[in-house]
Amino acid sequence: MEYKTENKKCQNCKKTFTIEPDDFGFYEKIKVPPPTFCPDCRYIRRLLDRNEYNFYKRKCDATEKSIISIYRPDVLFPVYKQEYWKSDAFDAKKYGRDFDFTRPFFEQYEELRNVVPHLAMVNSNSVNSEYTNQSQNNKECYMLVTSGSNEKCIYGSWCQNSHFCGDCYMAFKSEFCYECINIARCSKCVWCQDCSDSVLREKQYYWFNESLTKKQYEKKLKDFSFNKISIKKSMEKMMELRVKIPVKYYHGSQIQNSSGDYIENCQRARYTFNCKENKDTAYMQDAWLQTEDCLDCTEIIIGQLSYEVQGIDTPHRSMFIRSCFNSITDSCYCDMCFGTNNCFGCFGLKKGQYCILNKQYEKTEYLELKKKIIEHMRKTKEWGEYFSAKFSPFAYNESMAQDYFPLTKTEALKTGYAWYDHPSRNYPITLFTKNLPETSAEIQENIVEETIQCSTQNSSDQKEKYPLCTTAFKITPLELSLYKILNLPIPKKCFPCRRQDRFTLRNPRRLWHRKCMKEGCNNEFETSYAPDRPEIVYCEKCYQAEVY
Numbered sequence: 001m002e003y004k005t006e007n008k009k010c011q012n013c014k015k016t017f018t019i020e021p022d023d024f025g026f027y028e029k030i031k032v033p034p035p036t037f038c039p040d041c042r043y044i045r046r047l048l049d050r051n052e053y054n055f056y057k058r059k060c061d062a063t064e065k066s067i068i069s070i071y072r073p074d075v076l077f078p079v080y081k082q083e084y085w086k087s088d089a090f091d092a093k094k095y096g097r098d099f100d101f102t103r104p105f106f107e108q109y110e111e112l113r114n115v116v117p118h119l120a121m122v123n124s125n126s127v128n129s130e131y132t133n134q135s136q137n138n139k140e141c142y143m144l145v146t147s148g149s150n151e152k153c154i155y156g157s158w159c160q161n162s163h164f165c166g167d168c169y170m171a172f173k174s175e176f177c178y179e180c181i182n183i184a185r186c187s188k189c190v191w192c193q194d195c196s197d198s199v200l201r202e203k204q205y206y207w208f209n210e211s212l213t214k215k216q217y218e219k220k221l222k223d224f225s226f227n228k229i230s231i232k233k234s235m236e237k238m239m240e241l242r243v244k245i246p247v248k249y250y251h252g253s254q255i256q257n258s259s260g261d262y263i264e265n266c267q268r269a270r271y272t273f274n275c276k277e278n279k280d281t282a283y284m285q286d287a288w289l290q291t292e293d294c295l296d297c298t299e300i301i302i303g304q305l306s307y308e309v310q311g312i313d314t315p316h317r318s319m320f321i322r323s324c325f326n327s328i329t330d331s332c333y334c335d336m337c338f339g340t341n342n343c344f345g346c347f348g349l350k351k352g353q354y355c356i357l358n359k360q361y362e363k364t365e366y367l368e369l370k371k372k373i374i375e376h377m378r379k380t381k382e383w384g385e386y387f388s389a390k391f392s393p394f395a396y397n398e399s400m401a402q403d404y405f406p407l408t409k410t411e412a413l414k415t416g417y418a419w420y421d422h423p424s425r426n427y428p429i430t431l432f433t434k435n436l437p438e439t440s441a442e443i444q445e446n447i448v449e450e451t452i453q454c455s456t457q458n459s460s461d462q463k464e465k466y467p468l469c470t471t472a473f474k475i476t477p478l479e480l481s482l483y484k485i486l487n488l489p490i491p492k493k494c495f496p497c498r499r500q501d502r503f504t505l506r507n508p509r510r511l512w513h514r515k516c517m518k519e520g521c522n523n524e525f526e527t528s529y530a531p532d533r534p535e536i537v538y539c540e541k542c543y544q545a546e547v548y
């Protein structure tokens with residue numbers, strides 16, 4: 001059947017959005033009605049049930065032991081520590097129940113979710129890395145999320161196979177790096193962005209784009225005074241350089257008929273961000289490895305024919321799924337399940353099959369009942385909708401929505417999102433920002449005993465701008481040794497404030513239609529560089545001609 005582009009009004013933000021002909025084909029294929037939310041509002045709705053790094057000390061409701069969890073101590077549902085939750089001692093099927101056709105689906109699903117124990121954190125096979133989440137195989141890491149196989153990495157996200165990196169976002173096979181974004185195979189880099197394979201391109205020993213010998217570079221680095229004023233000046237110099245050299249309209253390579261940013265090896269992938277090896281996909285974020293024929297997936301690997309899923313490894317023919325691991329197949333509306341297929345509206349199952357609301361059925365019984373529930377949900381207008389914001393276990397400012405679409409408390413409440421007010425911290429400050437040592441040489445070993453005030457607490461404007469600020473922070477011995485190795489001063493801001501600054505350095509996950517800025521070129525494209533930005537934005541062809 002022939003489909004036409006259609007404009008619709010988003011039921012959430014009330015703005016107009018477009019449904020493309022290809023989208024209609026996909027909805028038809030998986031038998032769901034077209035979306036009622038715009039792509040950004042759908043993305044925010046998925047991000048809302050993803051808390052990566054707001055950790056709380058609380059009790060494990062099974063063992064009574066003190067644990068670290070992404071769930072606050074005051075949530076309704078029980079929370080179990082990982083080892084207990086994954087053991088045979090816990091089976092979520094015992095909470096199974098019948099479906100009631102006189103009531104909406106989500107209401108019944110919420111009742112189930114609020115009694116089934118939740119997994120405190122997800123950090124399997126990790127040594128001495130209690131404060132890591134959505135991660136695996138890490139050793140001696142601290143405050144690290146969505147990362148795997150690292151050692152001694154701190155305050156970072158999306159780090160892989162790296163050693164002793166601090167405050168990095170997307171670091172692959174790198175070591176001794178600090179405050180870097182999108183780096184691969186880098187060593188001793190500080191405040192670097194988009195330095196992939198710098199060694200391969202023989203771009204070693206560059207000082208503000210000036211080529212130096214190894215010796216010259218090392219002398220420059222040694223003589224460079226890493227105090228706050230010189231760091232600020234260097235950053236400004238770097239910004240000046242950045243706006244003089246043309247940039248390609250997207251970050252990434254090898255794309256065909258695709259749009260987005262930070263994309264690699266993609267074919268017919270529309271409006272995708274930070275995706276690799278995507279084919280026939282749209283509205284995807286952080287979807288990696290052999291992902292085909294999917295729409296609206298966030299944080300997945302190896303996906304097929306799936307829609308509106310978040311935090312899943314290997315989703316196949318599945319829809320409306322959040323935080324499931326070890327693959328999920330032919331399932332709908334499931335959450336926190338491991339190795340599941342043919343399940344509907346289930347929570348916390350391990351190797352589940354033919355279950356509805358955690359109750360076990362025979363295959364034919366299951367298929368029959370599933371069909372009836374979908375019919376029921378069509379009538380209640382629930383079928384085709386992802387879990388609503390009000391069913392998220394997290395407030396807006398605890399979730400990843402705050403990272404990609406930051407709001408102040410006033411804005412969030414006005415939009416109808418929940419906001420979490422952290423109990424007053426009142427840490428007794430022993431070191432104020434203005435008294436911080438200027439250089440690495442001046443740092444005393446006993447700095448690890450100090451409670452340092454975060455610099456954003458000095459003005460009410462800044463306080464509003466950095467709603468996740470912890471107000472004060474401590475320096476860990478591991479962190480201090482990294483500053484010493486890299487000759488760096490102590491940061492002025494706490495971890496969440498530094499993270500917020502880092503996120504604003506990356507282009508937003510939005511696209512604007514623009515024209516190539518090279519004189520005489522008429523190429524047009526979708527780019528994450530907003531029209532009012534200072535960079536010179538080129539199409540692929542002009543960029544290649546200029547830079548290589």
Ligand SMILES: [Zn+2]
Pocket residue numbers: 010011012013014015037038039040041042
């Ligand atoms: Zn919207």
Ligand SMILES: [Zn+2]
Pocket residue numbers: 454455456466468469470471472493494495496497498
């Ligand atoms: Zn702060």
Ligand SMILES: [Zn+2]
Pocket residue numbers: 516517518521522523538539540541542543
């Ligand atoms: Zn051009």
